[in-house]
Amino acid sequence: MRSDAQQNRLRLVRATRDVVGWAGSTDVSVRDIANAAGVSLATLYRNFDGKHALIDEVSIQRWSRMAELARERRPDEEPVDHVLRILETYTRMTTRDHRFIRGAGIEVGTTPVLHIRAAFEPDFATSWVAAQSGGYIRRTADPRDAIDMAGVIRDPQRRVSMLAMLAGGLCTDKVDVADFAAKAVSRHWK
Numbered sequence: 001m002r003s004d005a006q007q008n009r010l011r012l013v014r015a016t017r018d019v020v021g022w023a024g025s026t027d028v029s030v031r032d033i034a035n036a037a038g039v040s041l042a043t044l045y046r047n048f049d050g051k052h053a054l055i056d057e058v059s060i061q062r063w064s065r066m067a068e069l070a071r072e073r074r075p076d077e078e079p080v081d082h083v084l085r086i087l088e089t090y091t092r093m094t095t096r097d098h099r100f101i102r103g104a105g106i107e108v109g110t111t112p113v114l115h116i117r118a119a120f121e122p123d124f125a126t127s128w129v130a131a132q133s134g135g136y137i138r139r140t141a142d143p144r145d146a147i148d149m150a151g152v153i154r155d156p157q158r159r160v161s162m163l164a165m166l167a168g169g170l171c172t173d174k175v176d177v178a179d180f181a182a183k184a185v186s187r188h189w190k
Contacts, residue, residue: 009047011037013061016054021099026055055104062093063116070123079130080137080175084167086124087146088184091153091163098154134174141170160184 015037019028030051034044048054069089073082094101121144128143146166153162164181171177 005047008037008039008043011039012044012047012054013057016051017058017097017100020055020103021097024099024103026051026104030054055106058097058100058104059106059113060116062097063113063120065093066090067116067120067123070120070127073127078136079127079134080171082127083124083131083137083143083146084171084175084180086127087150087166088163088180090147090150091159091184094151095154095156095159098156101154135172136174137170138172146170 012033015033019032019036020026023032028051030044031041033051033054034041037044044054048057066086066089069086073079077085100106124147125143128137128146131137132139132141149166150163153159153166155162160181163184164177167175167180168177
């Protein structure tokens with residue numbers, strides 16, 4: 001795909017997220033989305049079948065990024081740090097998109113992304129199990145529950161405190177949750 005075509009797709013997806021978020025519902029027109037993206041209706045329809053395909057694409061891109069993060073553990077990164085980085089990134093995504101998620105009535109992590117989430121989960125579970133084996137994550141904690149709980153964190157002002165509470169419930173005393181929260185605020189990861 002040409003770079004200008006890729007840019008148009010990206011602008012359309014971002015505009016969809018913004019327009020639906022501002023409207024507080026999916027009761028927006030494709031013309032509203034195209035105008036916000038700065039492209040013609042022909043460009044919109046050349047890239048997407050319509051508004052619902054665009055709405056789906058916002059979630060697809062979010063979960064594709066999550067799958068990519070799960071696959072790419074840094075060579076010097078401890079499994080528990082990888083798990084926490086994924087949870088932190090996910091909460092950043094869902095709080096950034098919170099108006100869109102509410103406006104579109106999306107249940108995070110479900111249709112249309114089930115196939116992408118299915119690709120994400122085994123890679124995430126690999127780091128999760130390694131962190132559990134190392135005694136960093138509680139034996140009773142489940143990786144799917146952690147992602148589901150992280151996905152409901154939507155308030156940007158409370159994101160870090162809620163994420164720290166989630167991490168405190170998942171992790172054993174071997175993990176410095178206060179340090180993790182400080183990293184989440186600064187977005188500074190090893």
